[in-house]
Amino acid sequence: MDELIKEIRIFAHERDWEQFHSPKNLSMALVVEASEILEIFQWLSEEESRILDPKTLARVKEEIGDVQIYIARLADQLGISPLEAAYEKLEKNQKKYPINKAKGSAKKYTDF
Amino acid sequence: MDELIKEIRIFAHERDWEQFHSPKNLSMALVVEASEILEIFQWLSEEESRILDPKTLARVKEEIGDVQIYIARLADQLGISPLEAAYEKLEKNQKKYPINKAKGSAKKYTDF
Amino acid sequence: MDELIKEIRIFAHERDWEQFHSPKNLSMALVVEASEILEIFQWLSEEESRILDPKTLARVKEEIGDVQIYIARLADQLGISPLEAAYEKLEKNQKKYPINKAKGSAKKYTDF
Amino acid sequence: MDELIKEIRIFAHERDWEQFHSPKNLSMALVVEASEILEIFQWLSEEESRILDPKTLARVKEEIGDVQIYIARLADQLGISPLEAAYEKLEKNQKKYPINKAKGSAKKYTDF
Numbered sequence: 001m002d003e004l005i006k007e008i009r010i011f012a013h014e015r016d017w018e019q020f021h022s023p024k025n026l027s028m029a030l031v032v033e034a035s036e037i038l039e040i041f042q043w044l045s046e047e048e049s050r051i052l053d054p055k056t057l058a059r060v061k062e063e064i065g066d067v068q069i070y071i072a073r074l075a076d077q078l079g080i081s082p083l084e085a086a087y088e089k090l091e092k093n094q095k096k097y098p099i100n101k102a103k104g105s106a107k108k109y110t111d112f
Numbered sequence: 113m114d115e116l117i118k119e120i121r122i123f124a125h126e127r128d129w130e131q132f133h134s135p136k137n138l139s140m141a142l143v144v145e146a147s148e149i150l151e152i153f154q155w156l157s158e159e160e161s162r163i164l165d166p167k168t169l170a171r172v173k174e175e176i177g178d179v180q181i182y183i184a185r186l187a188d189q190l191g192i193s194p195l196e197a198a199y200e201k202l203e204k205n206q207k208k209y210p211i212n213k214a215k216g217s218a219k220k221y222t223d224f
Numbered sequence: 225m226d227e228l229i230k231e232i233r234i235f236a237h238e239r240d241w242e243q244f245h246s247p248k249n250l251s252m253a254l255v256v257e258a259s260e261i262l263e264i265f266q267w268l269s270e271e272e273s274r275i276l277d278p279k280t281l282a283r284v285k286e287e288i289g290d291v292q293i294y295i296a297r298l299a300d301q302l303g304i305s306p307l308e309a310a311y312e313k314l315e316k317n318q319k320k321y322p323i324n325k326a327k328g329s330a331k332k333y334t335d336f
Numbered sequence: 337m338d339e340l341i342k343e344i345r346i347f348a349h350e351r352d353w354e355q356f357h358s359p360k361n362l363s364m365a366l367v368v369e370a371s372e373i374l375e376i377f378q379w380l381s382e383e384e385s386r387i388l389d390p391k392t393l394a395r396v397k398e399e400i401g402d403v404q405i406y407i408a409r410l411a412d413q414l415g416i417s418p419l420e421a422a423y424e425k426l427e428k429n430q431k432k433y434p435i436n437k438a439k440g441s442a443k444k445y446t447d448f
Contacts, residue, residue: 154252286425292411306401328351
């Protein structure tokens with residue numbers, strides 16, 4: 001991940017794109033790319049979304065790449081490590097969703 | 113990242129949440145979390161978004177954690193490596209946005 | 225709709241919010257509110273999403289209100305009539321998706 | 337608006353698309369279309385977003401049309417009037433954001 005973040009920095013710097021990469025703008029780009037994944041799945045059933053044909057899978061992979069790039073870039077611009085942030089959140093979720101209460105349920109923790 | 117993906121697998125399995133984690137549903141969760149970052153920035157100027165107070169920064173970090181978790185989980189459910197996907201996309205972008213054409217410009221490659 | 229747009233104008237003016245209501249910011253607010261609808265449906269099956277309990281339905285209604293407010297406001301800030309835009313798009317779609325090709329299919333028109 | 341909703345009903349019925357138009361799927365389509373507006377504005381400054389060239393304005397109008405269509409359709413599938421929902425929300429907001437507290441401030445009501 002550190003390597004990826006460095007490469008994105010170089011990529012953006014070479015193109016003089018730091019000026020566009022405010023956290024505000026990057027948050028927009030992130031949602032735009034995440035929504036392109038949504039677009040692929042919008043009319044598929046859940047079952048269909050689990051077994052994609054190779055062409056669709058390649059499209060999803062490309063969009064996942066975009067999302068991973070933008071979340072890494074946004075985090076970097078704010079001095080945040082995306083993996084550290086993920087681990088911290090996962091720990092929080094383990095407390096918010098204790099196994100005995102959350103098992104088999106899609107309820108939000110505020111509804112327990 | 114591999115470690116994170118494994119921990120998310122265990123987290124989901126312990127709660128019997130695989131049933132909810134279809135790629136379709138995960139793409140929705142991904143956008144929901146990405147939009148929570150958007151919410152934080154919606155009324156800030158670009159300048160303000162670059163210098164967040166500690167409380168807001170902590171909120172953003174938490175949401176970045178959520179996005180990183182869901183993009184990793186979605187990729188995993190489809191047998192995709194998010195870092196590999198990011199590298200491949202970055203390479204593509206290097207060709208789509210050659211430095212001499214893209215420098216200092218926010219134009220889409222289709223508009224060159 | 226015209227009446228609604230006027231009321232939103234007054235609402236924003238009284239609060240001196242025109243300064244925040246740039247089309248860029250409003251497009252963010254629009255997605256934020258649309259994603260709050262997404263959040264309600266993310267773990268529901270399609271079937272469950274068709275028969276909501278009264279409490280959930282009330283939440284969705286409120287979010288639909290938010291989306292309708294922001295799309296009307298965004299359109300107004302750009303001198304666009306949202307209903308005219310919708311009619312024009314519906315007409316376009318009638319050509320892009322002719323009944324004989326589109327019937328019973330969720331394919332995108334570019335895939336016909 | 338009632339007329340628009342009826343036309344969308346006919347449009348969807350003629351194509352046998354009711355099967356795809358679950359509220360879950362429509363909430364996804366709504367966000368996809370709203371994000372296409374976001375895409376147009378992502379690298380523009382707020383100032384630039386207020387004065388669009390005719391070509392960009394035409395693109396935004398088309399996407400506004402899409403959003404208006406999907407919010408109307410989603411509301412209709414749930415037996416909700418989008419305008420009534422908007423009016424009710426506007427009234428709520430008038431209470432949540434009293435003029436004396438909200439004037440010139442972009443703070444969330446929970447932060448007053």
